[in-house]
Amino acid sequence: MKLWRWLLSCLLRSLADGACAEPAAAEKGAGGSPELPFPGPSAAGSAREREDALRKSFKRIMHLNLLSSNDNITAFYGINQFSHLYPDEFKAIYLQSRPFKVPKYTPGVRLNGTETPLPAKFDWRDHNVVTQVRNQETCGGCWAFSVVSGIESVYAIKKKVLEELSVQQVIDCSYNNYGCHGGSTVQALIWLNQTGEKLVRDSEYPFKDQTGLCHYFSQSTFGVSITDYVSYNFSGQEDEMMKMLVEWGPLAVIVDAVSWQDYLGGIIQYHCSSGEANHAVVITGFDRTGDIPYWIVRNSWGRSWGIDGYAHVKIGSNMCGIADEVSAVFV
Ligand SMILES: *[C@@H]1O[C@H](CO)[C@@H](O)[C@H](O)[C@H]1NC(C)=O
Ligand SMILES: *[C@@H]1O[C@H](CO)[C@@H](O)[C@H](O)[C@H]1NC(C)=O
Ligand SMILES: *[C@@H]1O[C@H](CO)[C@@H](O)[C@H](O)[C@H]1NC(C)=O
Ligand SMILES: *[C@@H]1O[C@H](CO)[C@@H](O)[C@H](O)[C@H]1NC(C)=O
Numbered sequence: 048m049k050l051w052r053w054l055l056s057c058l059l060r061s062l063a064d065g066a067c068a069e070p071a072a073a074e075k076g077a078g079g080s081p082e083l084p085f086p087g088p089s090a091a092g093s094a095r096e097r098e099d100a101l102r103k104s105f106k107r108i109m110h111l112n113l114l115s116s117n118d119n120i121t122a123f124y125g126i127n128q129f130s131h132l133y134p135d136e137f138k139a140i141y142l143q144s145r146p147f148k149v150p151k152y153t154p155g156v157r158l159n160g161t162e163t164p165l166p167a168k169f170d171w172r173d174h175n176v177v178t179q180v181r182n183q184e185t186c187g188g189c190w191a192f193s194v195v196s197g198i199e200s201v202y203a204i205k206k207k208v209l210e211e212l213s214v215q216q217v218i219d220c221s222y223n224n225y226g227c228h229g230g231s232t233v234q235a236l237i238w239l240n241q242t243g244e245k246l247v248r249d250s251e252y253p254f255k256d257q258t259g260l261c262h263y264f265s266q267s268t269f270g271v272s273i274t275d276y277v278s279y280n281f282s283g284q285e286d287e288m289m290k291m292l293v294e295w296g297p298l299a300v301i302v303d304a305v306s307w308q309d310y311l312g313g314i315i316q317y318h319c320s321s322g323e324a325n326h327a328v329v330i331t332g333f334d335r336t337g338d339i340p341y342w343i344v345r346n347s348w349g350r351s352w353g354i355d356g357y358a359h360v361k362i363g364s365n366m367c368g369i370a371d372e373v374s375a376v377f378v
């Protein structure tokens with residue numbers, strides 16, 4: 048049984064009779080502490096601490112849901128695989144993107160003169176150029192997941208072949224970042240553009256959930272290198288940003304994802320400031336057909352998080368700071 052499920056049933060029981068026993072020995076890990084779905088140093092601690100964290104999650108979720116009003120459009124929040132973590136623990140593991148100042152976008156840059164009207168709905172997933180959602184586990188390498196996902200898609204758009212490329216290679220080899228302890232998408236792109244490093248297949252250099260030594264491959268090994276990239280601040284210009292997405296491919300962006308700990312689905316319109324960017328993700332599309340237009344955002348927390356691993360974020364008010372640091376790559 049997953050620990051968070053146990054904690055949930057335990058919490059519900061304890062709300063009823065005020066008692067909650069320690070988990071049975073069989074449910075404890077080797078070190079005597081309970082087995083967590085995402086084990087890691089920050090996720091350690093006694094069952095009682097986990098129970099307390101879960102109780103706090105309940106309170107937080109109730110507050111977050113106050114604005115949802117069951118309309119099935121506004122984002123809703125609830126118990127998920129992160130509910131047993133205190134927000135500080137969650138942040139220490141999952142929110143390890145570091146910001147990088149980028150210039151304000153000037154309309155016209157790189158856009159071809161002939162502007163086709165923007166579609167009401169567009170998603171690169173419909174073009175079969177987006178790989179399966181991955182899981183960064185306890186590695187703070189969201190920045191590498193974001194950049195690699197963008198490169199995979201742009202390569203697939205150009206070459207009509209969708210390859211899963213190595214995230215571990217970027218985590219281990221991008222010397223200007225901090226591996227699983229954090230990094231910046233723009234720094235990773237600077238490194239890739241300067242060195243011409245070829246990203247090999249994921250199967251060749253699989254994800255290990257920790258920073259390792261950089262492996263080198265012979266020139267004959269298949270790999271994808273980038274030829275250029277751009278990074279801009281699109282704040283106040285999300286219409287332009289949609290054009291970029293259609294013309295250039297999925298966009299690597301950073302967001303303030305503190306409230307994403309509890310996200311289950313719906314369009315994020317509240318509780319998401321643009322104050323502190325801390326998580327890197329990828330925008331694969333947008334949908335403007337309903338009352339609330341939204342970005343379709345691919346995360347790296349596995350497919351069980353959010354909407355099959357994705358989140359929907361309102362377009363037009365720099366929600367979560369999504370337009371502050373936007374990068375596109377070229378292969
Ligand atoms: C919201 O509810 C309506 C009516 O039940 C349904 O048709 C629609 O698909 C739902 N939308 C989402 C995003 O779940
Ligand atoms: C822009 O136009 C040039 C010249 O016509 C063409 O080669 C290029 O592929 C176009 N770029 C995009 C992104 O459509
Ligand atoms: C990326 O590298 C190419 C080739 O060296 C260079 O022309 C280009 O200016 C670089 N792009 C950026 C954004 O630095
Ligand atoms: C992006 O631009 C907006 C408006 O020009 C500005 O308020 C914001 O601070 C910028 N964001 C970053 C991260 O530089």
